[in-house]
């Protein structure tokens with residue numbers, strides 16, 4: 001890296017340090033001590049609104065000072081004290097980036113929520129039409145998940161655009177990337193050290209967001225080139241810290257330390273403070289908490305910022321639960337289950353509640369949406385549109401719904417099925433079905449729909465009904481046809497022996513085990529919840545871990561001997577949701593056929609990064625030969641869990657500085673239906689460790705045998 005670029009970067013770092021100490025001195029948060037030089041709260045400064053070009057660096061420093069006011073408590077914050085553009089004008093992208101810089105320096109969730117809340121209020125106050133793109137950018141999304149629009153930009157495209165746009169070689173940029181470990185910082189350093197003859201026009205939120213959409217739309221011949229040119233135009237217009245966040249947004253790696261839940265709380269509170277329409281309902285005592293809760297709850301049943309933002313702006317926060325409800329056409333995140341290790345454990349948990357047991361089928365989770373106009377959509381467990389993959393399923397539900405049914409959402413498992421022998425086939429068979437452009441006539445692997453829940457029927461959401469009622473509706477709304485659509489086999493009994501027998505039958509029928517579900521009490525459908533009301537019991541995991549884990553390969557070791565030329569072992573990690581980091585848990589090279597090993601080695605080779613990401617938590621003792629971007633999820637089975645000084649999974653949860661690792665981990669399969677941030681969480685790992693400890697109290701081992 002050139003020394004000038006380094007200098008600029010380091011001075012940036014010093015600036016941050018300086019700002020931090022300044023902040024201590026005059027944080028607008030402490031209301032008893034007014035800031036020595038507060039910007040005029042009644043008259044917005046609007047210094048730069050008449051300038052279409054980007055502000056000069058000295059004026060950016062002033063803006064940075066001004067943006068510090070976002071840290072104020074929302075109750076004391078005035079949006080006009082920060083917004084420097086006129087009402088109705090497009091929000092400058094710089095505003096969002098300066099706010100990101102501010103958040104980056106914080107670790108406390110409350111302050112982060114305040115900053116995001118106040119930032120959204122500035123947007124609502126001045127340019128509400130920009131609220132949706134701002135929320136989307138803050139969530140690092142460009143559309144709701146079920147629309148399937150992804151930027152899909154690799155580092156290589158950004159590096160090319162940077163090289164061309166800024167007159168550097170790709171080699172030079174790659175070198176800097178190795179030194180800094182973050183492509184955003186490289187982009188920032190390069191842009192800062194580049195002298196510009198003409199000041200570029202300031203980027204606006206809409207410009208950035210629309211360009212992202214243009215990138216997604218490019219397809220076919222020359223699309224790579226066109227995408228790169230879009231990126232180049234954005235980078236060339238970016239100043240100050242904008243290149244950093246542009247790059248991270250493009251990489252889908254914003255990672256400022258706040259998650260979706262923080263953003264949702266902030267959006268609720270921002271709507272509350274900007275509320276001019278509706279009066280506070282009398283029963284609400286803690287409006288700010290309540291507003292946050294409402295938006296989170298609404299998002300869990302309608303994960304679509306477009307609809308929520310529009311409703312907030314037109315009808316306000318208090319009406320949101322009635323204006324935004326679960327609806328056919330937008331998939332909810334599926335309800336999930338907790339692992340158990342014995343029938344008696346499950347019985348104990350549910351002793352006071354009515355419950356049922358169902359076969360746990362080993363196929364692919366699907367949510368089937370049937371619209372009033374007769375169109376059907378099938379969504380995977382991570383809300384991906386899978387309709388094209390299953391034309392036979394579309395035909396089956398349309399044929400087997402009863403005449404009284406005009407719209408519905410079924411939650412089910414699609415399982416490969418041999419209709420001649422009337423037998424379930426293993427997951428591996430299902431996974432051989434092609435993903436796209438499946439013609440009904442060319443289907444080689446038949447599937448049967450095993451329906452276990454009904455979430456919506458004839459215009460009505462059923463999520464709030466108890467399972468008993470939902471299931472009655474399910475049974476009443478469809479005809480069963482063996483091998484096409486069947487209701488999940490179930491048993492409602494309190495008798496341990498009978499349940500044990502049912503479990504054996506499930507396993508004989510090629511199922512993984514049972515799922516226990518509450519029927520009458522605490523039995524509503526809880527989207528995206530790993531709920532206590534659904535307990536899974538897997539036959540081959542009894543008295544053991546209870547479940548497999550879903551882990552992310554983040555590094556690998558070169559193979560030797562027979563494995564020369566491919567990776568010999570992979571470093572795997574679980575995901576810590578609170579800290580937004582991947583934590584190492586084990587390494588494994590077991591469970592791979594030669595073919596699989598070659599495939600995964602080739603695939604992951606294109607994901608090599610020069611240094612571990614800052615959000616990989618690993619001990620120095622483990623040094624893989626290569627590090628990867630976190631891009632995929634593998635299901636892994638292990639003998640047990642053990643406390644480790646080497647691996648970092650769940651560090652701080654069961655031990656203050658030791659982590660948890662897996663003994664004898666073994667690859668089971670790739671999980672195309674899970675994204676890396678949906679991998680097993682540190683909390684789940686800790687829960688499994690504790691459950692195992694309770695199962696065999698005297699067998700605790702403390703070793704790292706699989707190192």
Ligand SMILES: Nc1ncnc2c1ncn2[C@@H]1O[C@H](COP(=O)(O)OP(=O)(O)OP(=O)(O)O)[C@@H](O)[C@H]1O
Nearest residue numbers: 336337358359360361362364365413452488515536
């Ligand atoms: N009767 C059933 N009720 C609910 N889920 C079922 C049923 N039969 C099969 N399943 C499947 O079981 C899954 C839950 O258990 P499983 O252990 O397979 O979860 P997973 O997909 O590995 O995800 P996780 O481990 O994150 O819970 C559901 O997502 C669904 O795909």
Ligand SMILES: [Mg+2]
Nearest residue numbers: 361362363364
């Ligand atoms: Mg499964």
Ligand SMILES: [Mg+2]
Nearest residue numbers: 547548549550
């Ligand atoms: Mg699992």
